[in-house]
Amino acid sequence: xxKCNTCRSLFYSTVDAANHIEAQHPDTNQDEFVEVSYxxxxxxxQFKHWIDCRNHGHREHAVQHMECTEVxxxxxxxx
Numbered sequence: 446x447x448k449c450n451t452c453r454s455l456f457y458s459t460v461d462a463a464n465h466i467e468a469q470h471p472d473t474n475q476d477e478f479v480e481v482s483y484x485x486x487x488x489x490x491q492f493k494h495w496i497d498c499r500n501h502g503h504r505e506h507a508v509q510h511m512e513c514t515e516v517x518x519x520x521x522x523x524x
Contacts, residue, residue: 446495448479449465449469452469459478480518481517482515485511486512487508491516492513495513499513
């Protein structure tokens with residue numbers, strides 16, 4: 446997942462994130478977005494999507510409402 450640093454919107458691809466920034470934030474000098482993943486708070490396993498982390502918590506740890514921590518993977522510069 447990729448997150449806009451300005452409005453915190455999430456996108457599945459760098460292309461979608463870059464297009465969003467260009468269309469929604471053209472005057473902000475915003476030229477970066479970040480790649481994020483989600484970490485299980487019980488065992489530390491990381492997942493690309495929040496729902497996968499939540500499902501893992503329910504399936505592997507019997508936690509009904511899993512809390513997953515958002516982790517910045519890397520900064521991705523728009524080209």
